[in-house]
Amino acid sequence: MAKSTSSDxxxxxxSLRTAYAATPTNLKIIDLYVxxxxxxxxxxxxxxxxxxxxPFNSFLSGVLSCVGTTVLAVCLRIQVNKENKEFKDLPPERxxxxxxxxxxxxxxxxxxxxx
Amino acid sequence: xxxxxxxxxxxxxxFPVLCLSFSADNPTDRRLLVLVDDxxxxxxxxxxxxxxxxxxxxxxxxxADDPKLSLQRYGQxxxxxxxxxxxxxxxxxxxLDQNAVLEFVDAGHDLILAADxxxxxxxxxxxxxxxxxxxxxxxxxxxxxxxxxxxEMEGDHTLITSDDLVQSDVILxxxxxxxxxxxxxxxxxxxxxxxxxxxxxxxxxSAYSANPKSKLSSPPSLTGSAISLVSIVQARNNAxxxxxxxxxxxxxxxxxxxxxxxxxxxxYEKSGNEQFVTEISxxxxxxxxxxxxxxxxxxxxxxxxxxxxxxxxxDLDYSVEIYEWSGTxxxxxxxxxxxxxxxxxxxxxxxxxxxxxxxxYSTSFxxxxxxxVFQFKVEYQRLGYTSLSLSKQIPVRPFRHNxxxxxxxxxxxxxxxxxxxxxxxxxxxxxxxxxx
Numbered sequence: 419m420a421k422s423t424s425s426d427x428x429x430x431x432x433s434l435r436t437a438y439a440a441t442p443t444n445l446k447i448i449d450l451y452v453x454x455x456x457x458x459x460x461x462x463x464x465x466x467x468x469x470x471x472x473p474f475n476s477f478l479s480g481v482l483s484c485v486g487t488t489v490l491a492v493c494l495r496i497q498v499n500k501e502n503k504e505f506k507d508l509p510p511e512r513x514x515x516x517x518x519x520x521x522x523x524x525x526x527x528x529x530x531x532x533x
Numbered sequence: 534x535x536x537x538x539x540x541x542x543x544x545x546x547x548f549p550v551l552c553l554s555f556s557a558d559n560p561t562d563r564r565l566l567v568l569v570d571d572x573x574x575x576x577x578x579x580x581x582x583x584x585x586x587x588x589x590x591x592x593x594x595x596x597a598d599d600p601k602l603s604l605q606r607y608g609q610x611x612x613x614x615x616x617x618x619x620x621x622x623x624x625x626x627x628x629l630d631q632n633a634v635l636e637f638v639d640a641g642h643d644l645i646l647a648a649d650x651x652x653x654x655x656x657x658x659x660x661x662x663x664x665x666x667x668x669x670x671x672x673x674x675x676x677x678x679x680x681x682x683x684x685e686m687e688g689d690h691t692l693i694t695s696d697d698l699v700q701s702d703v704i705l706x707x708x709x710x711x712x713x714x715x716x717x718x719x720x721x722x723x724x725x726x727x728x729x730x731x732x733x734x735x736x737x738x739s740a741y742s743a744n745p746k747s748k749l750s751s752p753p754s755l756t757g758s759a760i761s762l763v764s765i766v767q768a769r770n771n772a773x774x775x776x777x778x779x780x781x782x783x784x785x786x787x788x789x790x791x792x793x794x795x796x797x798x799x800x801y802e803k804s805g806n807e808q809f810v811t812e813i814s815x816x817x818x819x820x821x822x823x824x825x826x827x828x829x830x831x832x833x834x835x836x837x838x839x840x841x842x843x844x845x846x847x848d849l850d851y852s853v854e855i856y857e858w859s860g861t862x863x864x865x866x867x868x869x870x871x872x873x874x875x876x877x878x879x880x881x882x883x884x885x886x887x888x889x890x891x892x893x894y895s896t897s898f899x900x901x902x903x904x905x906v907f908q909f910k911v912e913y914q915r916l917g918y919t920s921l922s923l924s925k926q927i928p929v930r931p932f933r934h935n936x937x938x939x940x941x942x943x944x945x946x947x948x949x950x951x952x953x954x955x956x957x958x959x960x961x962x963x964x965x966x967x968x969x
Contacts, residue, residue, distance in 0.1 A: 444965060451961045458950050465946050473944040480947030483954040491961075514965070521958050528951050533944070 448495045452488050459484035479531040486524040560819045560858050562613035565590050568597040570619040581783045602627030604637050620649035631658050643773045643817050647780040650674050663766050664730040665776045667721045668742045668755050675720040677740040683793040689745040692717045694794045697735040703822040703917030706812035712801035714809050715787045718779025720760035732761035771919040773817045820860040822917045828854045843900050843929045852895035865892025874910045904931040
């Protein structure tokens with residue numbers, strides 16, 4: 419039984435990998451961008467755990483920039499993905515333009531809150 | 534008639550000049566009232582009185598029951614100091630009584646009180662109010678069978694010698710008193726919890742206080758070094774009181790006689806009495822050990838004006854000038870232990886002031902990281918010196934909102950993360966738009 423679960427896990431990972439290889443390149447670029455933002459957020463939280471939350475507004479601003487970036491990138495990915503039936507009629511240029519505007523607002527906010 | 538008016542006017546204008554008396558600029562007393570039981574004391578203690586007069590004091594001798602006695606007239610005190618050499622007086626004459634003497638001391642004036650085996654309740658009462666308790670047995674004298682003074686007659690050992698003096702250059706002068714001091718009289722005790730009273734001359738450990746004429750029926754209550762023969766009191770208003778259990782301590786006979794302590798072979802030509810009473814009267818009448826502190830100044834480092842308010846974490850300088858009265862002029866006071874506190878409910882900063890040899894004490898320190906209303910406090914109480922108690926209030930404010938540091942070092946990672954997400958967004962959008 420144990421052997422079959424470990425081989426099941428291996429089969430699962432292999433199938434995930436082959437399925438992922440089939441995604442279009444632009445989605446993979448968005449995924450990379452999301453991973454980078456999340457890693458940056460985790461690094462900041464670990465740093466705050468070590469040093470303490472002294473300039474709390476700076477911490478929130480840094481984490482918010484990462485989390486906001488992640489959220490906007492995920493929204494872009496949802497809207498641009500051709501396999502998504504919900505956004506079939508939305509031009510990807512429109513999605514990207516929304517993404518850029520929202521990012522401008524996000525960065526304006528974090529620059530003000532950074533202190 | 535015109536001449537009389539002219540003389541009258543001249544005298545009126547000279548009055549202020551004639552009132553040379555105790556003032557803050559010249560703390561040594563000038564006019565002393567000496568109360569005696571009978572005027573023979575004036576001649577039997579003439580050496581002591583003459584030494585006072587050569588030092589510039591005006592002595593006014595009066596009998597203790599003189600009906601015209603008064604210390605003050607129209608609210609002003611006529612004398613700067615009082616010497617009571619009348620141990621057996623039951624009631625003072627004139628307007629003087631125990632309360633008047635105590636009010637005189639409370640007004641900041643000095644007192645020398647000498648008691649005797651014939652001390653009355655009045656004298657004992659004044660001494661008790663000053664913090665010194667004479668032996669309750671009114672017939673008791675201090676007896677010492679191992680430290681008595683050797684004399685030709687076989688006495689009852691009430692004439693004792695003592696050299697147990699307090700160690701203080703301020704009170705007793707620089708020169709050590711070599712010869713022992715002769716004493717005959719009653720002993721008193723001093724409450725050790727009282728910080729204002731000090732035993733100057735204590736009896737030797739073998740002394741006790743009892744009636745010399747009768748046998749001891751019970752152990753004496755006052756024994757050994759707890760018996761004080763001469764004590765001083767420095768009140769909180771810096772009035773100085775000397776209480777002695779023996780009037781003969783000041784007499785010519787004791788001042789001039791030689792002394793030999795029983796059991797020792799050294800015979801001194803002259804007893805230590807004269808040096809002792811001279812030096813201690815100098816202390817009592819403020820010729821020594823009187824300090825004044827003037828010119829308290831504080832300012833930020835680098836400036837000279839005194840600000841109305843400090844900010845936390847400022848650097849400031851504090852300075853004060855302390856002078857000591859030498860009997861004729863103010864000399865700079867030299868000591869290493871004057872401290873200043875920066876105080877708000879408790880001292881946040883306590884620093885020892887350093888001095889240039891001219892009496893200017895200064896230090897600098899950083900205002901603590903607490904805001905509120907602080908005081909610069911200098912509390913200086915040393916044995917034999919007048920107490921200094923200075924305090925100056927100053928508020929301390931926190932930072933204004935533009936006085937904080939612009940960029941906080943611990944927040945650099947957050948600044949870096951925010952800018953890196955901005956850069957990542959920029960690079961991502963280029964890559965996303967132009968990839969193949």
